[in-house]
Amino acid sequence: MPKTKLTQELGTFSVLYRILARDIKVALRRQSDVTAVFFFFIIAASLFPLGSGADPKLLSAMAPSVLWVTALLSCMLSLSRMYSSDYADGTLEQIMLSNQPTVLIVLMKILAHWVLSGLPLVFVAPLIGLQFNLSSAELQILAVSLLMGTLALSLIGSIGAALTLGIRGTGVLIAILVLPLYIPVLVFGAGAVNAASIGMSPNGALSLLGAVLAMALVFAPLASAAALKIALE
Amino acid sequence: MKNLDTKTSINWLKYASPKTFYPLAGKLIPWCVIGAVGLIVYGLYIGLFVAPTDFQQGEGYRIIFVHVPAAWFSMFLYLLMAMYAGLGLVLNARLSYMMATAIAPTGAMFTLVALVTGSLWGKPMWGAWWVWDARLTSELILLFLYIGYFSLQAAIDDKNRADKASAVLALVGAINVPIIYFSVKWWNTLHQGASVSLMKAPAMATVMLKGMLVMAIGFWLYSIAVILIRVRCEILERDSKAAMFNLGL
Numbered sequence: 001m002p003k004t005k006l007t008q009e010l011g012t013f014s015v016l017y018r019i020l021a022r023d024i025k026v027a028l029r030r031q032s033d034v035t036a037v038f039f040f041f042i043i044a045a046s047l048f049p050l051g052s053g054a055d056p057k058l059l060s061a062m063a064p065s066v067l068w069v070t071a072l073l074s075c076m077l078s079l080s081r082m083y084s085s086d087y088a089d090g091t092l093e094q095i096m097l098s099n100q101p102t103v104l105i106v107l108m109k110i111l112a113h114w115v116l117s118g119l120p121l122v123f124v125a126p127l128i129g130l131q132f133n134l135s136s137a138e139l140q141i142l143a144v145s146l147l148m149g150t151l152a153l154s155l156i157g158s159i160g161a162a163l164t165l166g167i168r169g170t171g172v173l174i175a176i177l178v179l180p181l182y183i184p185v186l187v188f189g190a191g192a193v194n195a196a197s198i199g200m201s202p203n204g205a206l207s208l209l210g211a212v213l214a215m216a217l218v219f220a221p222l223a224s225a226a227a228l229k230i231a232l233e
Numbered sequence: 234m235k236n237l238d239t240k241t242s243i244n245w246l247k248y249a250s251p252k253t254f255y256p257l258a259g260k261l262i263p264w265c266v267i268g269a270v271g272l273i274v275y276g277l278y279i280g281l282f283v284a285p286t287d288f289q290q291g292e293g294y295r296i297i298f299v300h301v302p303a304a305w306f307s308m309f310l311y312l313l314m315a316m317y318a319g320l321g322l323v324l325n326a327r328l329s330y331m332m333a334t335a336i337a338p339t340g341a342m343f344t345l346v347a348l349v350t351g352s353l354w355g356k357p358m359w360g361a362w363w364v365w366d367a368r369l370t371s372e373l374i375l376l377f378l379y380i381g382y383f384s385l386q387a388a389i390d391d392k393n394r395a396d397k398a399s400a401v402l403a404l405v406g407a408i409n410v411p412i413i414y415f416s417v418k419w420w421n422t423l424h425q426g427a428s429v430s431l432m433k434a435p436a437m438a439t440v441m442l443k444g445m446l447v448m449a450i451g452f453w454l455y456s457i458a459v460i461l462i463r464v465r466c467e468i469l470e471r472d473s474k475a476a477m478f479n480l481g482l
Contacts, residue, residue, distance in 0.1 A: 187419070
């Protein structure tokens with residue numbers, strides 16, 4: 001039957017690529033949303049020296065935790081946008097009705113969120129780190145830990161975004177749901193940079209961060225897809 | 234569920250329906266209350282009068298008889314809640330969701346009790362109300378997980394969706410509990426170890442262990458009683474018309 005063949009012509013990978021490309025394209029059309037997260041990170045991180053004084057030793061000791069917590073909060077701020085606009089105009093329901101596995105579709109939306117809100121932080125955080133008097137070795141570890149960590153944050157955060165879809169007062173609720181689940185990522189991510197700054201090997205913390213990322217990569221899309229189905233029932 | 238009603242197998246699911254569970258719970262509650270009161274009074278008697286004074290901590294350590302069982306139950310009830318939540322998602326059984334909903338407040342209460350007694354104990358022993366020790370920190374995070382569960386359930390108006398969404402959250406939290414515990418533990422060793430370690434104290438006297446176990450069983454019966462009362466309220470609240478009809482109220 002040629003008719004059914006026409007609808008099945010797109011392979012799984014092609015569909016997934018299109019979803020990823022579409023999400024990024026749609027988000028880039030509203031650039032202010034994307035850059036707002038980016039600037040939040042820079043502004044919030046700059047507040048800490050103003051609150052604690054400009055002692056370089058204190059700043060470099062605080063830097064790993066300050067930069068990591070700020071990165072975590074800026075990733076969280078944009079979580080509610082992961083599904084909400086597609087949910088509002090009905091696109092999400094159409095995507096969920098497609099014959100491709102929901103888990104992979106969800107994974108693509110998570111990746112799009114990471115590219116737009118996590119990945120930029122990986123590049124800007126070392127620059128902010130310079131302001132905090134971090135050495136080049138620490139800056140490298142900071143970038144590597146953020147590269148892995150922000151992806152894990154997007155993955156775990158997607159569960160919160162899916163659970164709170166279409167609920168009033170979503171912003172604060174997502175924070176309450178997701179922040180406790182972010183703790184291991186924060187501990188290992190900031191732990192790696194802290195280890196580097198006291199001259200210990202950061203490999204242990206980085207490996208554990210990788211383990212958290214691997215687990216999140218397997219389980220978070222499953223939980224997120226289940227939560228989306230509940231929300232769309 | 235129909236084909237399980239055969240005569241050859243015992244009908245395990247008989248009490249899975251709110252209609253049959255409601256009277257059963259009603260019969261169990263008084264016994265649990267009596268048992269809970271008796272055991273907690275006995276446990277407190279052992280703890281406050283029978284157990285010897287600790288040679289290091291003096292009389293102050295006696296809070297352990299409330300603190301440790303409360304900490305056990307804060308974690309146990311979270312896992313139990315997640316189990317009922319998972320059961321609800323798999324079997325789509327309404328009573329399982331109601332059980333999970335009913336367990337949460339008791340679990341959160343024990344978490345709070347463990348935290349408060351812990352800090353009351355910490356002040357005279359460590360000289361500080363709060364120490365960022367791995368146990369204290371993960372107990373605090375457990376409280377956050379309970380709060381997340383409540384908040385999500387309260388935010389969703391549709392009961393059916395609230396049940397399922399909070400069940401997913403409870404399961405995700407349960408998978409995270411061991412990860413959080415170990416991450417906090419390793420975080421703690423990276424920074425600095427706790428100045429005083431409680432559990433490395435010399436082997437506990439048998440009387441103390443006995444007191445703690447009696448208290449734990451008492452807390453268990455208390456939890457069952459309170460949870461069953463709450464489930465009965467939940468049943469009545471959710472389908473008040475059906476309940477009035479079935480129970481002749």
